Amino acid sequence: MAEPKDAIKENSMIIQKEMLAKQFKELSMATELGKKVVYTFVPGNLTELILSFDMLPVYPEINALQSGMRKKSAEYIRDAEKIGFSEDVCTYVKCDIGMMLNGNIGPTGEKLPPPDLLLLSYTGCFTFLKWFENLERLYPGVPVAMLHTPYQEDGNISKDQIDYMLKQLKEEVIPKMEQVSGQKYDHARLSKMMENSAKAEDLLVKILESAKNVPSPIDAYFAGVYYIGPIFTAFRGTQEAVDYYTELWKEVQERMRLGLGPVTPEGEIKEEKFRLVVEGPPNWTNFREFWKIFYDMGAVIVASSYTKVGGVYDTGFRHDPKEPLESLAKYCMGVYTNLNLPQRVEMLENYVKDYKADGFLINSIKSCNSFSAGQLMIMREIEQRASVPVGFIESDLVDPRYFSYANIKNRLESYFQMLEQRKIILKQEEVV
Amino acid sequence: MKSLQQLLTECETLAFDLNFTRAKKWKAEDKSRILVGYLPIYIPREIIHAANGMAVGIMGAGDRKQIIKGDAYYQSYICHFPRGIIEMALDTNLEEFDGFLFPAICDCVRNLSGMFKLSKKGKFQRYFDYPQNFDPFIGGTFYTQEMEKVIDDMFKINGVKVTAEGINKAIKLYNINRQLIEKIYNIRDERPWQLSAVDMYHILRAGLTITVEEHNEILEQVLHHIKEERGEPMDNIRVVISGSFCEQPPIGLIKSIEMAGCYIVEDDFMLGSRWIQGDIKDNTSNPLEALGNAYIHQSTFSSAYYDVGNPKGKRLVDLARKRKADGVIFCAASFCDPALLDRPEMQKECDHAGLPHINFQFHENTGQFKVIKEQAGTFSDSIKLWA
């Protein structure tokens, strides 16, 4: 993922930057390299499977968020609206379509190749269906493989659901991948990749759980979005991802040993004043400004739901080399947005308790029904169950028209004041 | 036999009885009866009938109920529909309902199922996942399993065992229901002046709140009344309304379109009642499979349905052609991602087919129709002028 200018550079950041540069270079040369390109989504991605066919994945949401960070999204969204997309709909879709209309230039300034396969992993978000129906028409003739991930309606994953996904993988997805790539499905290769996946997942969990320390050595939201980058996208299942997370974990351990706080674009947080759990995606257009409001106040995000959209690993799930396809099915069904509301509430409640959070904050995204619908109820539930002050702010992912700095800052300042007062009261009660 | 006016008045009352008095009365008559509320668009109501239940369509509070608590559950940028539903759930409207089904049409409805779970409304609250794989052995099997879960939910409440015979009987009744509705649509196609779109709307929506047997009776009688030609045609254009399959436009809006000189000859207001095209097999030993096959092979097009291979823009144009429509009015709820994300492509298809179109967005509780009426009037005039 793109990184803020002037940021303090740790080794892991440099590694990640190089990984991304290489990835986008490869994509820009896909034709010359004879590589086929698969467009797919982050939640419920089948990266190992795609890579096992020597194909290259492209994630439209990542393009959209990158466009947001590079201040391109306003123009892209406007262009999509010009061709008839309503102001009311998901801005990721509009940003992606606008980017296409403007030549499909990726985050590194190089042109992204068109897809050879549209892999619609319909996981956790209904808009994905609509998005790919639109892409299918914008890229006529490109085959579409659909993988429908059943929702965790009952709060668990049943054998029938796994069977349904396996059948789709075996009879729809893999045959289309074979056809497009010209290669046969290689079970052993996929299985081998899953060993790497599981190793990286172990490390990611350790890194995210390091935030249970007081003070936390990481920010599990603003920095967290960088940490999840490789594993949520093109690198899961690769040795590079394992190396990246090994390095990152080393750095985090070192910070813990030294009792240091999270790294921000302006250095380490000197004093951890508030520990928060955040629900909802971040805003990308003003990412740095947004983050600054928090670190200026000494607020550290110790856990977030957004860092679970590409996979929930901290409750024990790992990709399994012994049953690679089954574990892909379970992985898809387990991503955060595929959890039902009671499961989400339970997860967030546990975060507040396990990470000793002082408060719970929602950043509600105008674009995103998958996250936003029901959030106010989640907030009430957490307030009741975890007895911490809750806060609520609103923004958008990539539409700068819906990021009001003054508004958000005011709200957050009042919220932090409330947390401050509560701390004083709790201290007084302790003394008594 | 009741007069047409009596029938229309009865239907209007039933359609907007947000307390579902008739359904509750029906349930009270027999201890083993259950009420299962469902949200738009479609569920196979046959399985509920076979479990001695009544499937009650909950189409929203519209402009008929003041939202007091519901707004506290939803941000301003989420459509109006779910806040009306929550309002009804927090009030007494949905008391005595045994369970609720939330079809997989969007993430608002999906997450609403979780809100019902968290607030423990009804004895079961189930997100009803439609398969998006259309191979009968894959998607069909999944769909059967989804239906079995609902059958199980109902069995836990009233202990009624659902049999093949029972489902077949229900399929027969719903086949008749669909046939009668289609017949009325066809008459309106020929002579739209005989029954207004608002009346048609009331007739169909009423059917979601009573037993299918009662509804069939009403439909038969309406059909009898409108079989004979009556009334005089007006110099109106013929339009198809598209995009109102979930959150319902207020009656005032439908009226405004009609008053602006448009005969609404096709629409997707009560799409669930017309979802399956043609009859479902009613004499098989595996009626769940028959329902599944009907879903896979006989579904109409909609924004809730993955359409690669059979794009809905094209199907909309075909439908407009079939109804000899002069134009299409895209009429979707504000913030309705499914409908609004489909709109550009559907408009493009209309353009290719030379089919004029306009669009507007609404909230179910919109009270101002002046602009819409003007827009529809201009649309109608321009078509008449250029025809």
Ligand code: SF4
């Ligand atoms: S609705 Fe939300 S989850 Fe879905 S594509 Fe848009 S931003 Fe992503």
Ligand code: SF4
């Ligand atoms: S109106 Fe649209 S967005 Fe709202 S609940 Fe219905 S389908 Fe979903």
